[in-house]
Every structure is written in C-alpha cells, then in structure tokens.
Amino acid sequence: MESSPLSGLISKFDINLNIEEIYPFGNGHINDTYLVKTTPAEATDYMLQRKNHKIFKNVPGMMNNIVTTTNHIRKQLVASGATEVERKVMTYIASRDGQMFVKDDAGNFWTLFVFIADCLVVENIQKPEQAFRAAQAFGHFQKQLADLPGDSLIETIPNFHNGLSRLNDFNTAISTDAAGRVSDNQLIIKKILDRSVEMTGLQRGLDNKTLPLRITHNDTKINNILFDKDNNTLCIIDLDTVMPGSALYDFGDAIRTLGNRAPEDEPDITKIAFNEEIYKAFAQGYLSEARTFLSPNEIDLLPFSCRYMAWEQAMRFFTDYLNGDTYYKTDYPGHNLVRTKAQVRYLEVLEEQQDVMETIVKNS
Ligand code: GN1
Numbered sequence: 001m002e003s004s005p006l007s008g009l010i011s012k013f014d015i016n017l018n019i020e021e022i023y024p025f026g027n028g029h030i031n032d033t034y035l036v037k038t039t040p041a042e043a044t045d046y047m048l049q050r051k052n053h054k055i056f057k058n059v060p061g062m063m064n065n066i067v068t069t070t071n072h073i074r075k076q077l078v079a080s081g082a083t084e085v086e087r088k089v090m091t092y093i094a095s096r097d098g099q100m101f102v103k104d105d106a107g108n109f110w111t112l113f114v115f116i117a118d119c120l121v122v123e124n125i126q127k128p129e130q131a132f133r134a135a136q137a138f139g140h141f142q143k144q145l146a147d148l149p150g151d152s153l154i155e156t157i158p159n160f161h162n163g164l165s166r167l168n169d170f171n172t173a174i175s176t177d178a179a180g181r182v183s184d185n186q187l188i189i190k191k192i193l194d195r196s197v198e199m200t201g202l203q204r205g206l207d208n209k210t211l212p213l214r215i216t217h218n219d220t221k222i223n224n225i226l227f228d229k230d231n232n233t234l235c236i237i238d239l240d241t242v243m244p245g246s247a248l249y250d251f252g253d254a255i256r257t258l259g260n261r262a263p264e265d266e267p268d269i270t271k272i273a274f275n276e277e278i279y280k281a282f283a284q285g286y287l288s289e290a291r292t293f294l295s296p297n298e299i300d301l302l303p304f305s306c307r308y309m310a311w312e313q314a315m316r317f318f319t320d321y322l323n324g325d326t327y328y329k330t331d332y333p334g335h336n337l338v339r340t341k342a343q344v345r346y347l348e349v350l351e352e353q354q355d356v357m358e359t360i361v362k363n364s
C-alpha cells in the first residue's frame with residue numbers, strides 16, 4: 001500500500017482499498033483528478049478528485065446535486081432491468097463520517113468515485129454513428145432527469161449559462177482591464193458585442209418562460225461521455241454542473257466541440273470548419289430521445305443554440321483573458337486568447353452554415 005498524503009485522504013472514505021499507485025488523470029480545465037489503481041489487478045479502481053472550490057463555492061450543495069441525480073438514474077436503470085449498472089451511472093463513495101466529500105487541512109474538498117474501466121474518452125468524433133450515439137446519450141440523460149423536481153437541485157454555479165450575466169461580466173472585465181489587454185483586442189470585443197442582442201434572447205426566453213427550465217448537464221463536451229470498445233455509450237460523466245438549465249445549452253455545447261473539425265483551442269483558425277455529417281447525426285440522435293419532451297420552440301432553436309454556446313464560450317474565455325487568466329487552467333501564455341479567437345471563428349463558421357443547420361433539424 002502506497003503511503004502518501006493522497007492515500008491518507010482516501011482512507012477517510014468509507015471503503016477499504018489496497019492502493020498500488022495514484023497518478024494524475026484526464027485533462028479537465030477546472031478540477032484536479034487522479035486515478036487510484038488498486039490491487040489485485042481485477043479489483044475496482046477509483047478516481048480521486050479535488051474540487052475547485054474557488055469556482056464551486058458550495059461543494060456540499062454540488063455533491064447533493066450529483067448524488068440526487070445519480071441515485072435517480074440508478075433507480076431507473078435497476079427498475080428497467082439494466083445490466084452492469086455501475087458502468088452506466090457514476091458511483092460516489094461517502095466519507096466515514098457520512099459526507100459525500102473529505103475536506104483536507106487546507107480547506108480543499110476531495111471526492112472519490114468508481115473508475116469505469118475498459119472505456120474510451122473521445123476528444124474528437126469522426127464517425128457519424130458515434131455522434132448519433134453520443135447525442136442519444138445526452139438526450140436520454142435529460143429524459144432520465146425530466147421527472148426529478150427542479151427545486152431539489154441548487155444552482156451549482158449561479159447564472160452559469162446566463163447570457164445576460166456573462167455579458168455583464170464581460171463588460172466589467174473590459175472596463176476594469178485588469179491585465180491591460182483590452183486595447184490590443186478591439187476587433188474581438190466588437191465581434192462579441194455585435195451579437196449580444198441576438199444571443200441574450202435565450203436568457204430572455206427563460207426569464208419570460210417562453211422557454212422551459214429543465215435539469216440539464218451544462219457541460220456536454222464530447223469528452224464527458226464514456227464509450228465502450230464497441231462504441232456504445234456507457235455513461236455521462238463530469239456531473240459538477242448538473243442543475244436547472246435549458247435543454248438548448250446541452251445541444252449547443254455538444255456541437256461547440258463536436259461540430260468543429262478543429263479543437264476548441266486551435267491556433268490556426270483556417271483549420272476551423274463545420275462538420276456537417278457529424279452535426280446531422282447528432283441532431284438525429286438527440287431528437288430520437290428528446291422529441292418526446294422538447295417544445296416546438298426549443299426544437300426550432302437547436303441550430304441557434306450552437307451559435308449561442310460558441311458566443312458564450314468565446315466571451316467566457318475572453319473575460320478570463322482580460323482578467324489575467326484566473327479561471328481556466330492554461331497551458332501557455334495567451335492560451336485563453338487563442339481559445340477566444342478559435343471560438344469566435346467557429347461562431348462565424350456556424351453563421352455561414354445557418355440554413356444548412358436549420359434544414360437538417362427540420363428533416364431530422
Ligand atoms: C470547463 O473542466 P472542463 O473542461 O470539463 C468549464 C466548461 C467549459 C469548458 C471549456 C465548471 O469544463 O463550462 O465549457 O471548460 N467548466 C466549468 O473547455 O466552468
């Protein structure tokens with residue numbers, strides 16, 4: 001058994017493990033994640049995660065959201081006679097004192113959950129079939145949570161996808177200009193502001209209730225789905241932001257990464273291009289699950305939601321850049337600026353594709 005500060009932390013969870021090795025895992029922008037390898041080789045491995053409590057200011061509330069939703073999904077899986085339930089929904093381990101986290105001496109919150117073995121995380125889908133299945137999985141996830149009362153969950157990050165509030169933060173970052181980066185980037189600022197009236201329409205729709213509030217994932221990047229080796233979807237992961245939101249956020253955020261032939265931080269913006277085939281497969285897969293509960297208005301707005309999420313993400317990356325890179329982990333100086341430019345370019349590409357995207361949704 002390895003002895004380290006991390007194994008000391010793990011011993012505070014209500015489970016006895018023979019730890020072989022603990023090492024950093026994955027590439028999230030917010031939390032720190034470790035794989036906890038155990039012996040014997042066939043024993044279940046675990047993931048240890050330090051939650052970023054500067055971003056998630058109410059970790060107990062967030063963990064309550066996660067446990068409420070995973071228990072709800074688990075019950076449905078069991079009731080429907082599903083096999084291998086522990087591979088289809090995340091399982092969190094409580095601490096020995098009955099909390100869903102362990103707090104260390106420095107005030108950090110740690111969580112422990114079952115590692116789902118023999119699965120793949122995909123960073124960039126190329127096969128339409130995979131996109132279809134990913135979309136079904138996200139649509140199914142929303143459906144599974146449709147009968148969970150929204151008031152049982154808190155807003156993990158208040159106003160997370162609220163375009164009016166994000167725009168406000170962006171304007172504040174511009175007027176504060178904390179890192180002295182405004183003057184060099186007037187064109188980006190203009191491109192974002194030029195679209196603000198159209199884009200904030202989504203939030204106004206939620207505020208005046210022409211768009212319904214549902215329980216949504218809110219971070220449907222493609223790397224938040226686990227696939228098995230036969231390309232079947234297993235499980236939706238990264239549940240930190242599961243909370244009340246719009247179904248449009250989930251559709252749009254998935255296309256933000258999936259519909260783009262280049263990564264979200266592609267430095268060469270000439271490589272940013274729309275993947276129509278993948279978009280079509282995704283729209284068909286999503287609607288195969290979600291058509292039963294979406295309103296006609298929501299369905300009409302699916303293509304718009306992709307532009308919205310690219311706009312919002314451009315603004316979030318750029319706000320962080322202007323603030324001096326305090327939110328997202330960055331790999332090099334200027335990373336947030338590169339990300340912003342890539343998102344703005346992708347937004348323009350989506351605008352060029354608007355008619356194509358609308359026709360595909362109408363025919364799906
Ligand atoms: C963050 O940590 P990660 O990569 O799952 C962010 C998402 C952004 C994403 C951009 C809590 O997600 O909202 O879309 O980076 N999560 C949070 O890549 O802010």
Ligand code: MG
Nearest residue numbers: 028223224238
């Ligand atoms: Mg993630």
